[in-house]
Amino acid sequence: MIIKRIAVLISAGRHPTSGQPRHCRNDSLALTMAVDLANSHSTELDVIHAGNPENPALANYLALGADEIKVITAEPIIENLAANLKDVDLILTGSRAENGQDSGLLPYLLAVKLNIPIVANALEIKQMDDKLEVLQFFPKGKRRRVAVKLPAIIAIHPLAFVELHYAYAREQQGKIVVLDSRSTVNNTVAENNLQWQIQPKMRKPNKLKAPENLTGHGRLLSAITSENKGGTVVNEGNSVEKAQVILSYLREHQLINF
Amino acid sequence: MMRINPRRSAKISAAGLKRIVLTAPANVETPHPHKPLLTKKNSKAHVLVIAHSERGTLNDHARQTIAAAAILADAETKVLALILGELTEDLTSAGADEIIVLPELDFERFQPKLELASISAVIESVQPMHIFMPDNAIGDGDLGRRLIASQRTKTAATQVVEFDANHVANFQAGGTLLAQSALPEIILLAPNCVDAHLPFATSAERSDSTVTNQTSANQTETSNYQDLGLQTIAATEIALEEADFIVSAGNGVQNVATFESLAHALEASIGASRVAVDDGKFARDKQIGASGKTVSASAYLAIGISGAVQHLQGIKDCRHVIAINTDASAPMVKRADLTVIGDAEEIMQTLIALIAVAKLTKLKVAA
Ligand SMILES: Cc1cc2nc3c(=O)[nH]c(=O)nc-3n(C[C@H](O)[C@H](O)[C@H](O)COP(=O)(O)OP(=O)(O)OC[C@H]3O[C@@H](n4cnc5c(N)ncnc54)[C@H](O)[C@@H]3O)c2cc1C
Ligand SMILES: Nc1ncnc2c1ncn2[C@@H]1O[C@H](COP(=O)(O)O)[C@@H](O)[C@H]1O
Numbered sequence: 001m002i003i004k005r006i007a008v009l010i011s012a013g014r015h016p017t018s019g020q021p022r023h024c025r026n027d028s029l030a031l032t033m034a035v036d037l038a039n040s041h042s043t044e045l046d047v048i049h050a051g052n053p054e055n056p057a058l059a060n061y062l063a064l065g066a067d068e069i070k071v072i073t074a075e076p077i078i079e080n081l082a083a084n085l086k087d088v089d090l091i092l093t094g095s096r097a098e099n100g101q102d103s104g105l106l107p108y109l110l111a112v113k114l115n116i117p118i119v120a121n122a123l124e125i126k127q128m129d130d131k132l133e134v135l136q137f138f139p140k141g142k143r144r145r146v147a148v149k150l151p152a153i154i155a156i157h158p159l160a161f162v163e164l165h166y167a168y169a170r171e172q173q174g175k176i177v178v179l180d181s182r183s184t185v186n187n188t189v190a191e192n193n194l195q196w197q198i199q200p201k202m203r204k205p206n207k208l209k210a211p212e213n214l215t216g217h218g219r220l221l222s223a224i225t226s227e228n229k230g231g232t233v234v235n236e237g238n239s240v241e242k243a244q245v246i247l248s249y250l251r252e253h254q255l256i257n258f
Numbered sequence: 259m260m261r262i263n264p265r266r267s268a269k270i271s272a273a274g275l276k277r278i279v280l281t282a283p284a285n286v287e288t289p290h291p292h293k294p295l296l297t298k299k300n301s302k303a304h305v306l307v308i309a310h311s312e313r314g315t316l317n318d319h320a321r322q323t324i325a326a327a328a329i330l331a332d333a334e335t336k337v338l339a340l341i342l343g344e345l346t347e348d349l350t351s352a353g354a355d356e357i358i359v360l361p362e363l364d365f366e367r368f369q370p371k372l373e374l375a376s377i378s379a380v381i382e383s384v385q386p387m388h389i390f391m392p393d394n395a396i397g398d399g400d401l402g403r404r405l406i407a408s409q410r411t412k413t414a415a416t417q418v419v420e421f422d423a424n425h426v427a428n429f430q431a432g433g434t435l436l437a438q439s440a441l442p443e444i445i446l447l448a449p450n451c452v453d454a455h456l457p458f459a460t461s462a463e464r465s466d467s468t469v470t471n472q473t474s475a476n477q478t479e480t481s482n483y484q485d486l487g488l489q490t491i492a493a494t495e496i497a498l499e500e501a502d503f504i505v506s507a508g509n510g511v512q513n514v515a516t517f518e519s520l521a522h523a524l525e526a527s528i529g530a531s532r533v534a535v536d537d538g539k540f541a542r543d544k545q546i547g548a549s550g551k552t553v554s555a556s557a558y559l560a561i562g563i564s565g566a567v568q569h570l571q572g573i574k575d576c577r578h579v580i581a582i583n584t585d586a587s588a589p590m591v592k593r594a595d596l597t598v599i600g601d602a603e604e605i606m607q608t609l610i611a612l613i614a615v616a617k618l619t620k621l622k623v624a625a
Contacts, residue, residue: 012432013432016432016434017434020455096570098431098432098433102417102429102431103433104399104402104417105406105416108403108407109407109410111407117482118404120400121395122405137395138396138488139394140500140501140555141491141496141502142488142489143405143479143489143490145367145369145486145487147483147486148482149482150480169325191410194414194439194440195439195440196430196438198437198438198439200436202436205419205427206418207449207451207452207453209452209453209455210325231597233591233599234596234598234599237608239601240612243605243608243609244612245598246598246609248615249578249596249611253315253557253578255503255557258616258617
């Protein structure tokens with residue numbers, strides 16, 4: 001299969017301290033990967049944003065390589081995005097937005113809606129016949145290769161190997177068009193809906209701790225004896241025995257495999 | 259009103275003064291050798307915790323998630339832990355009343371459909387009030403979002419940084435806002451928002467898996483996704499922050515060559531204390547601590563490092579700390595899970611030799 005259409009979904013970001021609108025770095029990684037892929041396969045690329053076409057953040061994406069940004073104004077977002085992505089072979093997204101609930105859920109919700117597979121945490125993508133090979137990020141130096149059948153959604157990991165190129169000239173040439181929205185998608189399904197209330201003041205979150213039901217005596221004891229956890233101390237033996245203790249510990253906790 | 263016993267136990271100090279000593283009041287039963295067991299016999303409801311294990315154990319984040327469920331559950335609610343992957347450790351201190359282990363669903367394999375079908379089957383059968391999962395990158399964050407997307411009638415929150423019986427809170431709008439809502443049905447917890455230490459133990463009984471094999475899910479799996487395998491980047495190439503095994507040198511390491519061959523033999527990344535870096539023995543980017551890097555390795559081997567607070571700050575997230583030091587009173591010894599007292603050079607040399615032998619015998623056995 002040849003990839004005929006690629007779409008990349010971009011959200012509007014904001015500067016964490018000044019609150020100034022700007023691109024969302026996660027989504028720019030996806031955009032840059034999509035542009036490269038579209039160029040090398042000479043396929044059509046749709047850069048899609050759901051929201052306000054006037055948002056100044058969108059200009060950043062033009063500068064970062066989008067020739068044209070299609071903006072969907074109709075709500076609900078998922079349903080309207082899905083309606084515009086029906087015949088797309090590959091959809092790239094970032095991993096987390098910076099403007100709404102930032103739940104990282106959008107790609108998953110879209111995958112269910114379109115009934116296509118999704119692979120998240122992608123660092124690299126490569127096309128292989130009718131499949132896409134994805135290198136997935138795992139912590140602690142682990143990586144996994146996964147092949148996924150197209151059409152599919154790929155959410156790009158923030159550590160993806162991508163360099164962003166910003167060009168002011170492109171910002172001037174690029175266009176933002178509002179998609180003639182097919183709006184009026186009925187949204188009858190519940191949507192994991194929660195009523196969020198924004199806290200007026202930013203504060204440090206409170207850590208949950210189990211209440212301890214100690215007697216007065218117990219409380220006093222715990223106040224005066226610090227929990228000195230210190231592990232095993234090996235003082236005895238020659239260096240071979242000591243080294244052996246270390247190896248056994250590592251083996252026992254499966255930290256080495258020999 | 260309570261009368262204070264005038265003959266409370268006391269001892270006479272060297273200066274001849276009477277000092278009341280702290281003893282347990284006689285009428286209170288002697289403190290339990292074990293923590294009280296909190297398992298609910300006739301549970302009316304369930305909370306479910308779902309987490310992947312790593313090498314047969316649960317990491318701190320997963321344990322915090324179980325603790326969260328245990329703290330919220332009242333006396334008539336059972337905490338059921340559904341562990342994906344092998345489990346070789348005991349979870350009585352973690353807070354689970356009952357455990358189901360699905361060893362074939364370990365995080366190393368990519369089988370999202372099978373996983374989703376299996377956890378959905380458990381959810382269907384126990385109808386939990388709440389489902390808790392750690393929002394991590396070893397598969398639970400991904401699986402949790404697949405679950406939320408597949409069950410849109412359930413309320414859900416991700417990256418939860420604060421919660422109690424009535425509310426959850428998380429950061430929104432790029433981390434610029436803290437938002438709060440009622441406790442949802444599915445909760446993906448950020449790390450370190452719960453103290454995993456519980457003042458009680460639970461029975462943590464294993465029950466036989468009620469989940470029948472999800473062969474139909476398995477078949478569609480291969481049509482959509484194909485797992486091409488997990489790989490580990492060479493220890494020398496990965497960033498220290500990401501490293502899983504670090505050997506770290508301090509001022510007590512004289513011979514850097516020996517140290518480096520030990521790191522090589524253990525296939526570990528190299529770290530160092532500030533003094534070792536200042537001496538020019540290691541590059542600045544190897545420095546671990548307050549003014550260096552913060553690491554979260556599973557294994558941290560500290561050789562000739564005294565363990566100044568500035569250094570310990572950088573290793574607070576390490577799971578197993580092993581120290582080699584000539585001084586048994588060094589602060590590192592208190593932090594370490596295992597300390598070997600002795601000369602660094604001698605023990606490193608011996609370790610290298612032992613490792614070579616162990617690797618050779620393993621090769622022979624395999625052949
Ligand atoms: C603002 C500030 C920031 C700092 N930031 C950092 C930081 O980011 N990282 C950091 O590491 N430090 C930092 N420090 C420095 C820190 O306070 C300590 O000075 C430093 O960590 C000590 O390094 P060390 O343990 O290698 O050396 P030492 O304190 O000299 O300890 C050497 C240890 O090796 C043992 N030893 C000696 N000979 C042998 C032998 N033959 N075999 C085995 N053991 C032996 C000794 O018993 C001793 O415990 C900072 C300090 C300040 C003031
Ligand atoms: N309004 C939007 N328009 C287009 N794409 C979006 C929008 N919101 C989120 N996305 C995409 O979905 C990803 C995850 O977003 P979220 O689930 O909101 O954290 C982002 O990185 C974007 O790629």
